[in-house]
Amino acid sequence: MDLLLSAQTALVTGAARGIGLATARMLMSEGANVALVDIDADACEEAADGLNATSTSGRALAIPTDITAEQAVSDAFATTKRELGTVTTLIHCAGILDNKTFVDSSSADCRKMIDVCLLGPMLCIHAALPDMIANHYGRIVCIGSDAGRMGQARLSYYAGAKGGVIAQCKSIAQEVGRHGITI
Secondary structure, three states: OOOOOOOOEEEEEOOOOHHHHHHHHHHHHOOOEEEEEEOOHHHHHHHHHHHHHHOOOOOEEEEEOOOOOHHHHHHHHHHHHHHOOOOOEEEEOOOOOOOOOHHHOOHHHHHHHHHHHHHHHHHHHHHHHHHHHHHOOEEEEEOOOHHHHHOOOOOHHHHHHHHHHHHHHHHHHHHHHHHOEEO
16 A cells, blocks of 8 residues: 655554554555654663564654653654654644543543544644645544543543544634545
8 A cells, every 4th residue: 555655744642552652653665764752761662672673664763752741742753753753644643541430530530531632633633734734744643532522321421532633623623624535
């Protein structure tokens, strides 16, 4: 499959494992250089080392980052630009899950979920857009969930955060589509 990613730069959040790591692997197989962003520094470094050892195209760069901290996100994008080039593709896979009934949850549980699953994508999109707008090109994918569309028992604040991401992406897409950016 040729996704026209040769020599492009992608930043993938939640890239140390799961969907994020599989996404980074696929992007690299298509020739992209990939910044792996994850809060788990050791797993992030291990993932980058593993990808670099097995890739015949593209380069992986580990950037341990807390996506809920605006300066950390800004620094991750600056490091990516300096080391790999301007980010043309953002794939947001970072997330957490908390399997509790609503009545057993606390406001701290909800706040952490909102910070990671709604604020995190917003901060990453905000950091990516200036260069994408200047270059009249960008691709952004934020992983959502059926829970965000339909709700799900024991995942109330996760569903709320993911529903927010879905609405946020649709709204931002309406603002930046004229610049050649898809979300």
